[in-house]
Amino acid sequence: MKNDSIRPPKWADNLLVLLCKKEIREIIQGDLYEIYLINTNRYGKQKADRLYAKEVLQILRPRLVKKLEGTQKLNNYGMFKNYFKVGIRNILKYKVFSFINVFGLAVAMSVCMLLILMLADQKSYDQFHVKKDRVYRILGMPNGNKPYATVALPLAQTLSEDYPIIEESVSLRSGVGGDASFDQKTVELRGYFTDNAFFRVFDFPFAKGDKKTALSEPNTIVISTEKAYQLFNTENPIGKHVQFDDRGLNVMDFDGDSPPVDWGNYTIVGVIDQQSIKSHLKFDALMSASTLPILYKDSLISDVSNQWDNYWTSFAYTLLKKEASKDDLEKALQEIAKTKYAEIEDLNEYKYMSQELTQINPGILVNNDATFRLPEMAYYILSLLAFVIMVMACLNYTNLSIARSLSRMKEIGVRKVTGATRKNLIFQFLTESIVTVMISMLLAIFILFFTKEAFMGLWANKYLNFELGSSIEVYLVFFLFSLFIGVIAGIYPALFLSKHQPVKALSNDIAGKGKWGLQKVLNVSQFVVSLIFIITSIVIYNQFEHYTKFEYGFDTENIVNIPLQSNEYKMLSNEMKSVAGVTQVSACEYILATGTTNVIDLIDPNSEEKFESLMYLSVDEFFLDNLGLEIIAGKNVPPATSAGSDRYIVINESAVLKLGYARPEGAIGNIWESKSSGKVYEVIGVVENFRASLLVNGDETRPLILANNSSLFNYMNIKIAEGNPMKTISMLEEKWKSIDDTHEFKYAFFDNELANTNLAIFDIVSIIGYISFLAIMISCLGLLGMATYTTERKTKEIGIRKVLGAEELNIVMILSKGFLKLLLIAVIIAVPLSYMLNTLWLDNLSNRVDFGFGTVVLGSFLLLVLGLLTIGSQTIRASRKNPVDLLRYE
């Protein structure tokens, strides 16, 4: 009977094939099949199947079951244990070299890991939005330069109304910035106007309130949990009403405080928990956009809802339908740009760009961004630095491994003779390097704790908000990174060590000379890099010093600047004057040289055509005296007695020239008009030049006019007597509290404020300085390793020389000669390179220091000293040894 159609259950068969030893499988299968046929005839297929399966399961016996793919893998496991053991023994045997390797790698890895943490942190922004893959931010480019994050207010609506590919669009109009009060308590709120669509595009978590209806009604507001707690403590804020007074504040913390304007009552309809998420959008409050028409009516805020030429007030975000693509969006945006901007003069070239939500952080730099962020460029530069350090550490490892290869020749010879293939040896040495790197990783994590703290303490972090948390993914990335570095660092030594013929290796007949060239090159390049770092650090530091010691031209010592925060100046100054320790009080519109400016265009009333742009600063009559500025012609600004007292302006020397007068005296009495308002100004005095704009903004002093317009005052300058400034400050605070108890007393020492404007540079100095320090350390470690190794090799030679009468000094010289040559070569190469590199960025700065010869000398000197110290430690030790011991060493 042909029985091809009768087959036992496939799964059982497969299991059999899987489990059973190859040599017995066919036989067993045959037996089972015979029985199966018999069973099928006797009992029918079903029972036969069952019995077959039962039999197969009973094959699960030790004697019959396959070993793990035969015995090959077992052998691998055994060898791996051996490599590991031998590797650890090697590491322990040569503790100095191991330490050099491990420490250098650990330090470099900690820098790389910090960078990984930064990137991970930044990438995690805005990841909590459910529809994030379909959300885009619209950027606008009025001219070809940097794009603006802000666009015209009507854009979002146009998109959702006219384009079916859009599921939702939402505008965020800036302008919410003031005080909200409830039941005697006041908090400052900064945020945006928006509508309910915001919660359909984004998924900010609601602690309280209904996402579906929030912000649809006018005069409603959503606030953050922090602010809610400050106002309402633990009570439920929903449904409560707050009184809002606008103060013209901005989300981005710029100046611009104005007297509070009543905007009415607002109902709280939602509370958003901002602390649990990370987003590029930060706000204390969101006000409903439907409130805007009410505010327009009373001219409380400008109506830009139909103004396409106003592109700096709103943000636009859009959610595409699932089927739509980014190209569809770009096409739609192009159409809109063409139709809306064709008519508008000056903006014919206006273009739109779409930016994926996930690409905002980290991303390109844009104007008017919603938050401070580190631009992409900074990450590239940091990555480059980390890369350089890592390469140096790996080079050290390579260098040292090759240098010590002689000591392992016997082992390699024996292994080869007993049958190791080259692959086996490569694998062995890779295992060793991976083990070394793993130990370094542990050390690196330890170092990372400290560097992380220091990094978070950098000034820039106040604005950048790095929270470098560690998560499982991060550690996994570290682990993979270490594996990768282990392979990279170890591959060359592995290849090198494994290639020698066993006979030669056993008889110690290796010409080490050939590889000496490579090691020299590696060492020299390490020092070149270090020297470039040193010189660059020195230059940056000099530049920083230059900025901080800059002669601004006005007094800053003992002057404290206090923002008025909408209080009335006259009354406040009288109170403050009465505080002990206060010598003088003056007022001004903004703080000089900290980045804020005001400008005005003045026309000569006779010519009508010509106009000049000048800086404008409103000050009171005590300002010039307070800051020690001298009037060189005419009089000071008059006190604010009548409405028109700001007609009389004092101009600085640069303005004299700009307005076309040969001498300061010639300017007095002349009339100029403001181009925008037509207001008439009469020059009443000339003040000496002083620095009013930021130091990075060029060398020359801009022309400036001063006028006494008290409605523009934002700050009070208080000069304090020498002695105990902090005591005076606390008394001032008391006074402040008695006058204004809703706003917190804020103050800043003028010289600190000025120094702070340059803190960004200080951060850069710190970072580059730290990396330079690491680079130098790694280079020195490498040099130390080489020096140790060389002196060890030359012990016999040193012994003989000593016996023949050489002095210790001679020996030191002989040993050091080679290294000195290397250092000198490094200096010769590094100096021109660092000159080129540094002039690149220095040229971009106005107000720069000169790259002096002194810098170069200082840097090279530092390097030489360090190099000599490193070599010296070894050579001096070697030269002191008793020649008997040296010669006995076998």
Added chain:
Amino acid sequence: MKDTNLGAFEELVLLAVGSLDENAYGVAIKDALEAQSGRSPSIGALHSALYRLEDKGFLSSKEGGATTERGGRRKKYYTLSGTGREALIKAHDLRMAFSQKIPGLNFNID
């Protein structure tokens, strides 16, 4: 020193192989055991024992004889080796020696 201890099942398997002369392969051995003892070992158990016995040197094997009833798969024929015979005799003697010490057990061997 060779391990000549035979487990009970192993002994039975050796006996079965011996009784089948030239034709002792998997299924046949299984059938013979079933016929004589009433027990039906699984193929796995049987082959495991055969493998072990061959390792110990009591059996020798040769392969051959693929048939369609086996789907074209070959069989392995086992035969008793000299050592195997010796082991069987020893085992038998051991049992006889013990049983003669037990009063009332009548084995009546001829």
